Amino acid sequence: MTGEVLQLHGVGVTRGGADLLRDVTWTVNENERWVIVGPNGAGKTTLLQIAAAMLHPTRGSVEILEEEIGKTDVFELRPRIGLASSAVAERVPTSEKVIDLVLTASYAILGRWQEEYESTDLTRALALLDALGCSDLIRRTFSTLSEGERKRVQIARALMPDPELLLLDEPAAGLDLGGREDLVSRLAGLADDPAAPTMVMVTHHVEEVPDGFTHALLLRKGEVVAQGKVDEVFTEEHLTSCFGLPLTIDRQNGRWYARAVR
Numbered sequence: 001m002t003g004e005v006l007q008l009h010g011v012g013v014t015r016g017g018a019d020l021l022r023d024v025t026w027t028v029n030e031n032e033r034w035v036i037v038g039p040n041g042a043g044k045t046t047l048l049q050i051a052a053a054m055l056h057p058t059r060g061s062v063e064i065l066e067e068e069i070g071k072t073d074v075f076e077l078r079p080r081i082g083l084a085s086s087a088v089a090e091r092v093p094t095s096e097k098v099i100d101l102v103l104t105a106s107y108a109i110l111g112r113w114q115e116e117y118e119s120t121d122l123t124r125a126l127a128l129l130d131a132l133g134c135s136d137l138i139r140r141t142f143s144t145l146s147e148g149e150r151k152r153v154q155i156a157r158a159l160m161p162d163p164e165l166l167l168l169d170e171p172a173a174g175l176d177l178g179g180r181e182d183l184v185s186r187l188a189g190l191a192d193d194p195a196a197p198t199m200v201m202v203t204h205h206v207e208e209v210p211d212g213f214t215h216a217l218l219l220r221k222g223e224v225v226a227q228g229k230v231d232e233v234f235t236e237e238h239l240t241s242c243f244g245l246p247l248t249i250d251r252q253n254g255r256w257y258a259r260a261v262r
């Protein structure tokens with residue numbers, strides 16, 4: 001690979017006459033850690049769905065892992081991408097055990113049936129669950145887990161196929177303060193790991209951006225407000241335009257804090 005993991009040119013998505021994304025041009029290079037930030041309805045999930053090869057654009061061109069969408073078999077491409085999102089979590093069968101939810105990611109399926117797994121698959125699934133602090137949950141059913149536990153298990157599942165690109169849609173949404181801080185620090189550890197895949201995470205809150213995330217893209221009403229290195233993008237001017245209210249932003253120990261100007 002030449003280093004370009006995602007390449008979008010002039011991407012637009014129109015649904016029911018509404019432009020969900022407009023003229024998005026964006027490149028993600030190998031080993032970068034991106035965060036997509038924006039208010040509700042900005043188009044963040046739509047953009048992540050494009051990056052996950054789950055959605056075709058109405059206009060423009062998309063290359064993922066050097067495969068051009070529209071000319072490649074997305075069923076071969078998708079196992080190279082790890083996606084953790086509530087849309088995936090909602091489709092998990094209610095009786096699915098945590099260990100099976102992680103194991104089945106090897107086949108990019110949801111719901112264990114009669115597939116055979118190698119002992120190396122089991123070892124990897126257990127190691128990932130352990131690394132995410134979930135080793136005591138392996139025999140539980142996914143539907144009985146707390147929101148924080150679910151988020152960590154979903155990340156273990158997304159990492160299971162050893163993806164070249166890891167996509168996280170609002171991984172800290174719905175977590176309490178302790179759960180959020182635990183998850184953000186685990187994601188900072190992942191961001192710092194040179195063996196970890198290229199990462200793109202969606203969030204509403206700059207406070208949820210882990211230390212080690214290198215780049216940011218701000219979206220508002222389907223359009224890119226700013227993109228580039230995180231410390232050049234997270235400015236008062238850009239965040240104010242993105243959220244449509246006067247904001248101030250600080251950084252402490254690698255973490256970001258934003259609040260409204262009064």
Ligand SMILES: Nc1ncnc2c1ncn2[C@@H]1O[C@H](COP(=O)(O)OP(=O)(O)OP(=O)(O)O)[C@@H](O)[C@H]1O
Pocket residue numbers: 015016018020038039040041042043044045046047204
């Ligand atoms: N099929 C559809 N038809 C019409 N509008 C849609 C459709 N799907 C999504 N939208 C709208 O597109 C906009 C962008 O949605 P998207 O979920 O990408 O935003 P988001 O930034 O992820 O929002 P949130 O932060 O609230 O999750 C929203 O206003 C949504 O209502």
